[in-house]
Amino acid sequence: MSGDLLIAVCLAAIASGTSILLPALGEALTERSGVQNLGVEGMMLMGALFGYIVDIETGSIVLAFAAAIVAAAALGLVHAFLSITLGANQIVSGLAVTLFGSGLTAFVGKPFVGAQAPVVLSRVALPGLSQIPVLGQVLFTQDPVVYGSFILVPVLWYFIYRTRPGLNLRAIGENPATADAMGVGVASRRYLYTLIGGALAGVGGAYLSLGYTPTWVEGMTAGRGWIAVGLVVFGTWDPLRVLAGAYLFGFVDGFQLRAQGLGSTVPSFFLNMLPYLFTVIVVSLSSGERLQRRLGIPRALGLPYWREERT
Amino acid sequence: MAISLRLERRAGLPLPQRILILSLAVVLGAFAGGFLVQASGYSAVKAFAAILEGSFGGSYPISQTLAAAIPLATIALGTAVAFRVQLWNIGGEGQFYMGAFGATALELIGGPAGWPPLFLLPAMLLVAFVTGAAWALIPGWLRAWHGVNEIITTLMLNYVAILWVNYLVYGPWKDPQGHNFPFSPRFPDNATFARIGDGQLHTGLLVPIVATAILVLVLARTKWGYELRVVGENAEAARYAGIDVRRTMLSAMLVSGAMAGVAGMVQLAGIIHLLNGQLSNNYGYTAIIIAWLARLHPVAVLVVSILFGALVNGGYAVSQEGIPQALGAVLQGMILFFVLGVGDVFTRYRLHVAST
Numbered sequence: 001m002s003g004d005l006l007i008a009v010c011l012a013a014i015a016s017g018t019s020i021l022l023p024a025l026g027e028a029l030t031e032r033s034g035v036q037n038l039g040v041e042g043m044m045l046m047g048a049l050f051g052y053i054v055d056i057e058t059g060s061i062v063l064a065f066a067a068a069i070v071a072a073a074a075l076g077l078v079h080a081f082l083s084i085t086l087g088a089n090q091i092v093s094g095l096a097v098t099l100f101g102s103g104l105t106a107f108v109g110k111p112f113v114g115a116q117a118p119v120v121l122s123r124v125a126l127p128g129l130s131q132i133p134v135l136g137q138v139l140f141t142q143d144p145v146v147y148g149s150f151i152l153v154p155v156l157w158y159f160i161y162r163t164r165p166g167l168n169l170r171a172i173g174e175n176p177a178t179a180d181a182m183g184v185g186v187a188s189r190r191y192l193y194t195l196i197g198g199a200l201a202g203v204g205g206a207y208l209s210l211g212y213t214p215t216w217v218e219g220m221t222a223g224r225g226w227i228a229v230g231l232v233v234f235g236t237w238d239p240l241r242v243l244a245g246a247y248l249f250g251f252v253d254g255f256q257l258r259a260q261g262l263g264s265t266v267p268s269f270f271l272n273m274l275p276y277l278f279t280v281i282v283v284s285l286s287s288g289e290r291l292q293r294r295l296g297i298p299r300a301l302g303l304p305y306w307r308e309e310r311t
Numbered sequence: 312m313a314i315s316l317r318l319e320r321r322a323g324l325p326l327p328q329r330i331l332i333l334s335l336a337v338v339l340g341a342f343a344g345g346f347l348v349q350a351s352g353y354s355a356v357k358a359f360a361a362i363l364e365g366s367f368g369g370s371y372p373i374s375q376t377l378a379a380a381i382p383l384a385t386i387a388l389g390t391a392v393a394f395r396v397q398l399w400n401i402g403g404e405g406q407f408y409m410g411a412f413g414a415t416a417l418e419l420i421g422g423p424a425g426w427p428p429l430f431l432l433p434a435m436l437l438v439a440f441v442t443g444a445a446w447a448l449i450p451g452w453l454r455a456w457h458g459v460n461e462i463i464t465t466l467m468l469n470y471v472a473i474l475w476v477n478y479l480v481y482g483p484w485k486d487p488q489g490h491n492f493p494f495s496p497r498f499p500d501n502a503t504f505a506r507i508g509d510g511q512l513h514t515g516l517l518v519p520i521v522a523t524a525i526l527v528l529v530l531a532r533t534k535w536g537y538e539l540r541v542v543g544e545n546a547e548a549a550r551y552a553g554i555d556v557r558r559t560m561l562s563a564m565l566v567s568g569a570m571a572g573v574a575g576m577v578q579l580a581g582i583i584h585l586l587n588g589q590l591s592n593n594y595g596y597t598a599i600i601i602a603w604l605a606r607l608h609p610v611a612v613l614v615v616s617i618l619f620g621a622l623v624n625g626g627y628a629v630s631q632e633g634i635p636q637a638l639g640a641v642l643q644g645m646i647l648f649f650v651l652g653v654g655d656v657f658t659r660y661r662l663h664v665a666s667t
Contacts, residue, residue: 038462078648088651091399091462092603096651099596100644106637108351218637223470230463269478276467280449284459 003134009254010138016257017250018146019207023228024235024242025149025156026200032160032237033193034173034186034300038094039079040201041225042101043072047205049105052216055117061210064119068206069199075101076198080191087304098225106218113216121145121211145207156239169193173298176305186305201225227279234282237298245282252278333604336653337618340646347641353634365628366621372628374510378582380620382407382574382591384519384613386598388526389570391607395530396543396563402450402465403571404595405472406443410572411579412476413442415495415586418502419484428501435502435576436518443572444565446472451564455557461564469595477588484586495586504581515581518573519613526609539563571595592623593640600647619643 023040030037037043051068055061079097082088121143129140139150160166168189171179176186208224209216227249235242256271345355366376386403393400414435426434446468453459477493486496504513530536541549542559550556575590583590601619605611626639 082648082651086652092647093651095401095596095599096644096647099600099640100648103637103640103642103644104347107635107641110635110637223466226463226466230460230467233460233463267478267482269474269481273471273474276470280464280467283463284453284457 007137009258012254013250015212016253017246018149019204019212020224020228020249021149021246022204023201024231024246025239026197027228027232028237028242029193030197031301032169032173032298033190034298035190035194036090036302037079037197039097040228041221042098043075043198043201044205044221044225045101045105046075047072047202048209049109051206052117052209055119055210056115059118061119065206068202072202073195073198076195080194084187084190090302102219109216117214120214143211153239153243173300176300230279230283234286332654336650337646339653340649341642344642344645357632358629358634361628361632362625366624371510374508374512376620376624378511379623380616381516382578382594383598383601383619384616385574386571386594387601387612388522388609389567390598391602391612393563393567394602394607395539396560398564399462400465400567401462402468403598404591405469406446406568406571407575407591407595408472408476409446410439410443410575411590413438414576414579418498431501436573439572439576440569444569447564447568451561455560480587498584503584511582513581515577518577523609523613600643604650
């Protein structure tokens, strides 16, 4: 690859990777607290659509992202209620969130297909930093959401591994009964982190409809929410590794888009398969129950917690 | 997982009561869905009238509903088998496409294409059974032997399967006489199921019915059925009892994929009659809900499938009234929420208030 092409692929990789990174970071927090949420795809679609609608109605990108957060977190709340308060099967509840989210957005979004969003995210070159050859072009001529994710990753890492609330978060996902006995409220924290997971999925969705491909199409996330769930496994619930996974995915995605643009002889259908096959491969390589235990799968993941059944 | 043990406890409740509670949850879900419809500026009354009229209002709508229930029931029967051993096969959609691919391959690639339907249809069914199972083999093996999360792998392979079928119908398998549409050549009559009545209902209806009968027998009467039950309830105990847990898991996954593949063939030979990239109206995902609502019981799967066939069909009906077809999906999601919420609370008499 020539230099310019590599830069173009890397730019696309970060944009594409960011749409997965944010939901994956959110899901990592949710799962750290012991709640498995398979509704990421549905929550992303909620964020994508409602961000888009509010952008059209108000012309404010800030309000648009706020709406995306609220809409996606609302579905997160449904999942939290079903799985934390009622102790429903989290896998089925998460699937219900995804099915409902994709159905509702297709239903409500019908009139908005093909509408024009007045304000979309635009790239802002950071003064100074963007002058660094290659690296500056790739990392510092991005849009504000990407810059936000640059900050969010180290902040989350520090939060999880170096602060008291982060320790509590890990505790309720590892051993809720012990955490509870130490006075750390399990249910309220699980609610909180499920809502944060929803909010970040919403931002990721709105990033798609207002930044990456500024438009609304039914089911436009095309499995990105599911890929995010996969990358959390690959990233072993660690923000830094999740970041690596998301950008690696973005690189594969950016590469296949470029290859299609350059008229590759490989049919586009096969290039389109790459991101999905890539996810299968990385999830397989990083799985294995024993390996996962060592790498830090939250031990209480997916299990409801009842104080009166504590042993 | 401890979750399913909770569900087992429910078995203590008498069947009529459980059915009553589930029906109540379904009605409440539909009601909440209607509220959403109204809130979106459409008439809920009109929508439900259209759904009922379009799915049960006469012999033609009923035959359409039953026809829509065929693929749903066939996939869900298999999904329920995988769920029995706690394997979350979300790949029904892809396995459905791979079954359709296999059946088309047999029909297209000469050889048996001239056979009478009595031989050709079972042969296509068999190939679809194998290709569907093959598509579930990788996730099943990865899960049983290496502990790889099957939800992610089955799901990712859905996209791959759909892209593969699209590649075929846009490329090598495109009908030369098809006016450049991305369709395979139309199936000859000997590769299609005969129609019943004036709608789309076809003799492929027998497939889910026969499969249900077989599954009921196999699950209740055979060693394999017993092993599925033990592994599903407690994999650790099953291992101590000398059951090969990994093989049991893989076999459940394969059966599940095979049934989805068969559904793809039945839909193709029964209704669509040519391969294309839009074979499935999210049947693979709807089947997951059906299997869950039916509490993984084959006979219940048949009944619930008719209800969801009505919703799929009702989706077409409401779109005639200017209401987006996605209403069907909204109602499905809502119903699932209420079954999970209301169903759980009332069956266990447990309204646990979160302690903070």
